[in-house]
Amino acid sequence: MLELLTNSVVSGLIVMAILGALSYKLHFVDVSGLISAFVVGVTVWYTGGVAAFTILLFFFLASGVATKFKYKAKAKQNLAQEGKGKRSWRNVFGSGFIPMMFSIGIYIFNPMGPFNLTSDPFMSFAMFGGFVGSVATTTADTLASEIGVFSKSKPRLITNLRRKVPRGTIGAVSLLGEGVAILAGVMIGIVAIFFALFAPAMIPVYTYEQFIIIFPLSVLTALIGCNLDSLFGAVLQNRFVCEICGAITDKEFHCDYETKYVGGFRSFTNTYVNFGSSGMGATLGILLGAGLFVWILGGLFFWILVSSSN
Numbered sequence: 001m002l003e004l005l006t007n008s009v010v011s012g013l014i015v016m017a018i019l020g021a022l023s024y025k026l027h028f029v030d031v032s033g034l035i036s037a038f039v040v041g042v043t044v045w046y047t048g049g050v051a052a053f054t055i056l057l058f059f060f061l062a063s064g065v066a067t068k069f070k071y072k073a074k075a076k077q078n079l080a081q082e083g084k085g086k087r088s089w090r091n092v093f094g095s096g097f098i099p100m101m102f103s104i105g106i107y108i109f110n111p112m113g114p115f116n117l118t119s120d121p122f123m124s125f126a127m128f129g130g131f132v133g134s135v136a137t138t139t140a141d142t143l144a145s146e147i148g149v150f151s152k153s154k155p156r157l158i159t160n161l162r163r164k165v166p167r168g169t170i171g172a173v174s175l176l177g178e179g180v181a182i183l184a185g186v187m188i189g190i191v192a193i194f195f196a197l198f199a200p201a202m203i204p205v206y207t208y209e210q211f212i213i214i215f216p217l218s219v220l221t222a223l224i225g226c227n228l229d230s231l232f233g234a235v236l237q238n239r240f241v242c243e244i245c246g247a248i249t250d251k252e253f254h255c256d257y258e259t260k261y262v263g264g265f266r267s268f269t270n271t272y273v274n275f276g277s278s279g280m281g282a283t284l285g286i287l288l289g290a291g292l293f294v295w296i297l298g299g300l301f302f303w304i305l306v307s308s309s310n
């Protein structure tokens with residue numbers, strides 16, 4: 001009975017029906033978002049296991065709450081998500097597609113799974129590293145953007161840390177946002193550690209080394225992935241300037257007036273940025289899972305040094 005409940009299509013459908021109804025009621029998603037969240041949720045439940053599903057669920061609930069957090073105050077300053085904060089299928093697949101692919105990877109390479117591709121526990125764990133990396137990146141990015149806008153001090157531009165910019169500027173970073181990003185990684189790391197300790201059969205962590213790696217992997221992918229997202233945004237995303245308040249935004253209307261296009265790739269919207277950083281977060285998760293901590297920390301240190309000195 002427990003077996004049936006923890007790993008089957010039926011239980012996945014039941015869990016997702018309950019969660020779907022709840023998140024629709026709470027206005028986290030619109031109808032298209034609900035359907036796509038259902039597809040992603042059931043797939044991850046069935047292929048990635050309960051731990052992977054719980055990590056994705058944490059992202060979903062935390063970003064839903066963070067988006068609703070002081071929504072009116074954010075809307076007043078043009079900092080809020082459109083559509084009253086309801087996520088559509090674009091948002092859901094933008095943040096859920098890559099984790100879903102890695103979840104399927106966990107299933108395919110499971111050393112005890114149905115395919116018998118490999119008995120080496122590394123591949124399945126590497127897929128889990130990619131999964132955690134992409135979810136941590138997206139969670140950190142969403143929470144940092146939704147909560148970071150309440151930073152008391154003015155944010156700075158990620159491509160030039162000496163330059164202060166108005167709140168909501170694409171590529172703006174703040175200490176509050178960075179703190180929230182780290183916290184998101186810590187939370188995901190705690191979920192993973194919890195499962196590894198108390199329900200090891202539900203998480204693709206097989207060895208002691210993997211158990212040691214999983215927490216720092218969550219925190220680092222959240223922090224680095226979130227900043228990569230800001231960097232991508234600042235360099236590639238379509239940008240508009242508000243001629244009233246001077247903010248650089250991705251919105252075509254700001255301060256009740258139409259904004260002016262100033263740069264970035266015209267059709268490169270925030271959805272593409274999120275998709276790209278989710279993929280980068282996944283890559284990072286795999287690399288960290290393979291034990292390349294020293295190189296990645298060294299690269300991060302070098303980047304902070306370079307970007308704060310020009």
Ligand SMILES: [Zn+2]
Pocket residue numbers: 242243244245246247254255
């Ligand atoms: Zn404005």
